[in-house]
Amino acid sequence: MIAAENLTKKFGRKEVLKNINFTIQKGETVGVVGPNGAGKSTLLRIIATIMNATTGTVAVDGLDVKKEKKAIRQKIGYVPQEIAVYHELTTRENLRFFGKLAKHSSEERWMKRCEEWRLAEHLDKKVKHLSGGNQRKLNILIAMLHDPDILILDEPTVGIDISAKQEIVNDLREFGREGKTILYSSHDAQELETLCTSFLILKEGELLFYGSKQKVRQFGSIAQSKNFAETLGEIVG
Numbered sequence: 001m002i003a004a005e006n007l008t009k010k011f012g013r014k015e016v017l018k019n020i021n022f023t024i025q026k027g028e029t030v031g032v033v034g035p036n037g038a039g040k041s042t043l044l045r046i047i048a049t050i051m052n053a054t055t056g057t058v059a060v061d062g063l064d065v066k067k068e069k070k071a072i073r074q075k076i077g078y079v080p081q082e083i084a085v086y087h088e089l090t091t092r093e094n095l096r097f098f099g100k101l102a103k104h105s106s107e108e109r110w111m112k113r114c115e116e117w118r119l120a121e122h123l124d125k126k127v128k129h130l131s132g133g134n135q136r137k138l139n140i141l142i143a144m145l146h147d148p149d150i151l152i153l154d155e156p157t158v159g160i161d162i163s164a165k166q167e168i169v170n171d172l173r174e175f176g177r178e179g180k181t182i183l184y185s186s187h188d189a190q191e192l193e194t195l196c197t198s199f200l201i202l203k204e205g206e207l208l209f210y211g212s213k214q215k216v217r218q219f220g221s222i223a224q225s226k227n228f229a230e231t232l233g234e235i236v237g
């Protein structure tokens with residue numbers, strides 16, 4: 001469970017998260033949505049213990065993100081927007097290297113994931129020779145090396161083609177079915193609809209909405225006849 005209470009974040013005088021409250025239950029796949037600059041990355045970084053909130057709290061399974069960073073990092077995998085792997089190393093070398101840094105990584109487990117995610121055939125290729133989609137997959141698998149219960153992904157499919165996006169979304173859906181909690185920030189309504197069970201909508205630092213996919217449709221009541229992507233687009237505006 002991830003519970004935010006009266007969360008605010010200021011950069012100088014600019015308040016980019018304004019008194020945010022929500023509780024995410026275990027096993028949810030939450031789409032974190034909002035226009036550019038809404039505060040999505042900032043919120044995800046605070047939950048991932050990379051950045052501190054200015055005031056308020058976030059508890060991950062009862063642990064405080066400010067005080068118990070180490071314990072929370074065992075539970076969470078964080079996938080940054082940028083591809084943060086070594087391009088001159090092979091896929092296998094990257095997994096081994098980051099596996100050594102991560103506690104509780106197991107080569108047997110990541111080999112199994114590579115097979116499930118169709119990366120096994122690319123294990124001995126240098127990352128610079130992988131397709132954009134496979135580089136993105138590797139970026140995600142590295143965040144999963146310690147088998148976290150919660151995966152936080154900040155726009156993980158930017159710049160790749162539609163079929164690679166669909167593969168990643170399907171692989172993450174399977175991961176969600178293992179009972180994992182996923183927070184997924186994206187501007188792509190199609191992939192959000194396919195993957196997410198609930199939505200957290202931010203606008204100019206305010207939490208506009210948090211609830212199930214069905215409720216998003218009700219929330220966008222003026223758009224009843226429209227499809228999900230249009231409804232979401234209208235809410236986010």
Ligand SMILES: Nc1ncnc2c1ncn2[C@@H]1O[C@H](COP(=O)(O)OP(=O)(O)OP(=O)(O)O)[C@@H](O)[C@H]1O
Pocket residue numbers: 011016034035036037038039040041042043
């Ligand atoms: N380190 C920082 N210092 C100062 N301002 C920052 C910093 N990081 C983010 N901001 C500002 O905070 C606001 C929220 O940024 P954030 O990156 O969280 O938005 P976002 O919703 O993720 O946007 P995008 O969809 O473009 O990635 C923006 O106005 C941004 O310029």
